Structure formats: structure tokens, C-alpha cells
Amino acid sequence: GIQVEQSPPDLILQEGANSTLRCNFSDSVNNLQWFHQNPWGQLINLFYIPSGTKQNGRLSATTVATERYSLLYISSSQTTDSGVYFCAVGVRVSGGGADGLTFGKGTHLIIQP
Amino acid sequence: AAGVIQSPRHLIKEKRETATLKCYPIPRHDTVYWYQQGPGQDPQFLISFYEKMQSDKGSIPDRFSAQQFSDYHSELNMSSLELGDSALYFCASSSTVKAFFGQGTRLTVV
Numbered sequence: 001g002i003q004v005e006q007s008p009p010d011l012i013l014q015e016g017a018n019s020t021l022r023c024n025f026s027d028s029v030n031n032l033q034w035f036h037q038n039p040w041g042q043l044i045n046l047f048y049i050p051s052g053t054k055q056n057g058r059l060s061a062t063t064v065a066t067e068r069y070s071l072l073y074i075s076s077s078q079t080t081d082s083g084v085y086f087c088a089v090g091v092r093v094s095g096g097g098a099d100g101l102t103f104g105k106g107t108h109l110i111i112q113p
Numbered sequence: 114a115a116g117v118i119q120s121p122r123h124l125i126k127e128k129r130e131t132a133t134l135k136c137y138p139i140p141r142h143d144t145v146y147w148y149q150q151g152p153g154q155d156p157q158f159l160i161s162f163y164e165k166m167q168s169d170k171g172s173i174p175d176r177f178s179a180q181q182f183s184d185y186h187s188e189l190n191m192s193s194l195e196l197g198d199s200a201l202y203f204c205a206s207s208s209t210v211k212a213f214f215g216q217g218t219r220l221t222v223v
Binding site for chain 2: 031033035041042043044045048086088092098099100101102103104105106
């Protein structure tokens with residue numbers, strides 16, 4: 001099956017710092033999503049970004065599908081950004097629906113005040 | 114806005130017992146997914162349904178089964194529970210691929 005590698009595995013930053021999280025995947029995909037799992041376990045969908053660049057407030061993401069990687073940028077970090085960031089990939093099925101996502105191991109981010 | 118609703122939020126079962134987890138997807142979403150997340154692990158895909166038909170299957174044990182009903186809610190049935198089944202079970206739904214996750218059911222097998 002498809003392999004998803006995320007780096008770095010752990011990251012500790014001071015409030016206000018910027019960070020870049022990377023996701024490499026082993027095969028062509030047409031479904032890539034970034035999630036944030038907060039300390040209470042809730043999984044929040046940040047982006048659906050199979051290619052191109054998107055921005056949402058302090059977060060932005062870029063996927064270069066031809067080179068099989070995606071980047072998540074977090075600017076001006078806040079303590080509430082702490083948690084685990086997962087990259088997940090899959091395949092959209094023609095005719096509707098989508099196959100299940102394969103998740104990376106995640107980047108554990110700690111933002112210190 | 115309505116989110117994915119899962120019940121129960123917490124469940125404690127003994128080994129060899131049976132458990133049923135329920136999921137109510139976001140209205141008008143046509144796809145439901147089930148994931149299992151062990152402690153310190155990434156979520157693992159179990160099974161999905163598109164318009165009430167099973168559409169994809171992942172690493173779901175034979176002891177587990179799932180179905181989606183006419184009202185689009187879904188249930189994950191787990192039998193002969195083992196200690197290793199202790200995990201957070203997520204349901205997610207989507208209408209256009211982007212998946213929205215419920216808050217999960219934390220299952221503890223003792």
C-alpha cells in the first residue's frame with residue numbers, strides 16, 4: 001500500500017514562531033488532507049489539498065503532486081496550535097465517494113508560552 | 114453547523130463481550146468511514162460506505178462488521194472483544210471527499 005512519511009516527528013516551539021511540516025507519499029494520489037488532533041483527541045480537518053496552495057488564516061498548505069510531497073505552514077504559533085498534525089492520502093473513486101485515507105505517523109507539535 | 118455524532122462517547126467492555134458503536138453522519142453526506150486509533154498511533158482505516166453500500170475495506174478484523182442503514186446512520190459491531198481492541202474509534206463522513214470526523218468513541222476492554 002501507499003506509504004506516508006511525515007517530518008519532523010516532534011517539534012517544540014515558542015509562541016509566535018513559524019513552522020513547516022512535511023509529508024512525503026510513495027505513490028500518486030488525488031486525495032490529500034491535513035488534520036489537527038488536539039489534546040482532547042478531536043480530529044479537525046484543516047485542508048483538502050491534492051495539489052496547489054491554500055490558505056486559511058495563519059495556516060497554509062502546498063502540495064506538489066508530481067514530486068509527491070505536501071507542506072503545512074503554521075505562522076505566528078499559538079499555544080492552541082499544540083497537538084498532532086496528520087497528513088492523510090487516498091484515492092477518489094470515479095462515480096462518487098472516496099477510498100479510506102492512509103495516515104502518516106504525524107508531527108507532534110508543542111507550542112510553549 | 115451539524116457535525117458527525119458518535120455514541121457512546123465512552124464504553125467499557127470485558128474480554129469476549131460484544132460492542133456496538135453508532136455514527137450519525139452530517140446530513141446529506143453520502144460517504145461514511147470508520148477508523149481505529151490505538152494509543153499513540155495514527156488512525157487506521159477500517160471500512161467505508163458510499164450511499165449505503167460498502168465501498169472500501171481496510172484492516173478490519175473478521176470479528177468486526179459494519180453496516181449503513183436507510184437513514185444513513187452507521188453501526189460498527191465488534192464481537193469477541195480482545196484487550197488489543199482498546200482504542201479510539203472514529204466515524205467520519207464526506208460529501209465531496211473532504212472528511213469530517215466525529216469526536217470518537219473510546220473503547221476500553223478489560
